[in-house]
Amino acid sequence: MKAVILAAGRGTRLEPVTSDISKCMLPIVGKPLIAHILNTVKDAGIEEIILIVGYKKEKIKDHFGDGSNHGLSIQYIDQKEMKGTAHAIGMAKINTDFLVLNGDTLISSEDINNIVKNHETAATIGVRKVEDPTNYGVVEDEGGRVKAIVEKPKKYVSNLLILRTLSQSNKRRQRNGAIPRCQCGRRPRLTIVSHNETENRLIIIERQMDT
Secondary structure: OEEEEEEOOOOHHHOOOOOOOOHHHOEEOOEEHHHHHHHHHHHOOOOEEEEEEOOOHHHHHHHHOOOHHHOOEEEEEEOOOOOOHHHHHHHHOOOOOEEEEEOOEEEOHHHHHHHHHOOOOOEEEEEEEOOOOOOOEEEEEEOOEEEEEEEOOOOOOOOEEEEEEEEOOHHHHHHHOOOOOOOOOOOOOOOOOOOOHHHEEEEEOOOEEEO
C-alpha cells in the first residue's frame, strides 16, 4: 500500500510564520511536522510515499530527498494550482488501494492500522468528533456509513470532522465515475470514490492533533 500526503498548501492562517516555509515544515519537537507524519506512516508498515507539494516545495525536497535516508521511497508531485484535495489526490494516479493523509495533521500508527484493517468498501474515512463543526467539512453518517458530506455547515449536521481517507484505486474511481458533491455545490475537500455514498465507511479517530 502507498500513502499520499497532501503538503502543497501555504498555511495562510499561520502567517507571517509561513511566509518563507510551508506549514508542514514547521518545527515540532526538533523536526518538521511532516517528518513526524512520515515516521508514523512508516511505523504502520507503509514505506512508499507520494508527497503532493506546491508552496515552498524546494525545502521539502531538500530535506527528505528520495526518502532513502529515512527508510522510505518518496515520489513528489507538484500541484501548481490549488484546486483542492480531490484534484491533488487525482494527480497521484495510483492503481491500488492507498492511504491519504493531510501534511499538517498528526495521527497515530495505531489509528492508521485501524483504518487499514477496517477498509472493506470503496472508501474508508477517518473522522474525529469536535465540539464546534461549523469551520470544517463534516460527515453526516447513517449507521456508520457516509450519508452526506457538508462543508462548513451553518446548521448542525454532525460533529464528525473529516480527517483522511483510505480509498480504492484511480481505476475504480474512473470506473465508478463519481466524486459526490457536498451540499455547498462544490466537490468536497475529501475524495469519496464510490457511485453509492452508502458504500463509504466511517472510522472514528480519538487521537489526533491538527495545527
